[in-house]
Amino acid sequence: MAAVTAVPQELWSIVGTALGAVIALLGVVLTSWLAGRRQRQQLAHDASQRDLQRDHDVRESALDRKMQLRRDVYLPAIEATLSALSSMGSLCDPLVERKDVAKRWAEYMAAIGKANAIARVETAGAVGELGNNLSAMFFELSMLRGPIEQAYQKFLANAGVVERVLSEQRRWTELQTNAVVHGAVERDQWDRLVGQLDFVKRQFVEWSALRDEAAGELAEHQLVFLKRLAELQRAISVKGVNASLALREELSLKDDDPDALRAVYEDHARVASETITSAIEELSQKLAVARASAKVMLPNG
Template sequence: MQAMIGPLSAGLSMVLSLFKEIPKEIWAAAVAAGIALLVAVSTNKNARRIIEAQLRDAAQLEESKRQMQLRRDVYLPAVKAFGQIAWTITNQLDVNVTDAAIREANRTAMADIVGIQVVAGSSMLAAVAELNRAAGELNMELTVMRARLMAIKSQVDASVLVETRETQTGTGLVELMRHHNLNGGTPEQWARIQTQWDLHQRALAGFVVKRREEQNALQRLNFEMMDLYKAKMPAVMALQAAAAVELRRELDLPTDEKEFLRLAKEAREAAGAALERATSALQAMASESAVNAK
């Protein structure tokens, strides 16, 4: 052991002697270089951290922009779809709007709203689901009633056509009577014309009664549909406004929820009052027509 320690001690003594012989200036330069190296290494690490953080922030910002653009692409058609839902429900009451037009508007609205499920948050999904539920229920009820309404309307149109043809027959008989009176004719000819006239009068009276009964049935069903609309549409419109508020939140648009909902409520009330006045006017016209018919 002592044999090994001896050479080792001699080596260390030689190294220490060499270190002692190194000038102070060289030591100072070496220390300065070491410090500079440590500073450079530390600076590089910090720079890498900053760059990595900036890259992460840039990636997150880019992803946020992408998601926002996706939301805009989905939500802007959805805004239109909210209006189409109201249009579809309202026009169920109008016999002059075709079933095909209503189906197409409803199909388009549903297609635009389905896209929301891909990008919307939970609050938006809940608001849209509630709107779809209420609107779907009312739309289905009105669709069933509209089917009956359109069937009765077809009967009325057919009765009007038959009544028009019978009226034309009566006009022809009047011409025959006038011709007979002006140019003369046999008693047998007059009797035949008179028989045809009596048959025409009875047939026309029956057609008129049938047409009026059908028109009354059409009016009653139309008023029932309007009553259903007045009872349930305000709730649909309120849910429509709530969904619009959630949509604005999702798009980071400034939204005064209370003010927005207040304005939406005023619009609903104004629409309800207008519909009430229109219903009253139609009922008054129907009552007047019934009195005149008697």
């Protein structure tokens, strides 16, 4: 205690000041170290957040590209599944070029094929089954198109002869009329005019009958086509609905209602079936009338 009291007051003052300075320095160093630590932690956190955000953005971008690809591929495929059937129906019309139908058909099948290439397993199964059935259907109906084309060409040829015979009939009628008006016609010339006109009239009746016969054959082949189309349409419409719904499900369209869509698609298929049935009934009635008319005219021929 004596040693402590022997220390001069000025020395204690210097020591106190030095200790205060050291403590203050330690405080500054500690504060700076803590601040640096917090800054390093913040920087590491920010870097981690940036990495997470970057990964998130990459995933979102990849998902957006994937969904855009699906929209670009699936929407045309859905349209193709609905349009393919109607394009096959046009094969029944001989005025529609087969090459035009084949071109549209190839476009529809290409759209369906693209969707099948990127779809999930379940969707690819539904789309693939539809594509296979559509191809088989198109091949079968294309075979039935052949007799329609042949009958139509026969009808056109006979109708062309009828037109030429009518032209000849008008010409000989005009010659006969001129002979009557001007008079002084030799008997053999008159007999020649009458005989030629009678021949042309018989030709008209004969070729008109052949033309009508070809028209009947055309209608019969179209009837066979439509009946088979109706059978195939009923069988394949379910597969078309399933494929369309599977594609829409992968698109995850907002407010999509699968049950409501199924009802809409099935209603469209029903209307299409009714349209084909109506065409069959109308063509059958016309064919029956034509046959009845031919039987009535046959005894007079």
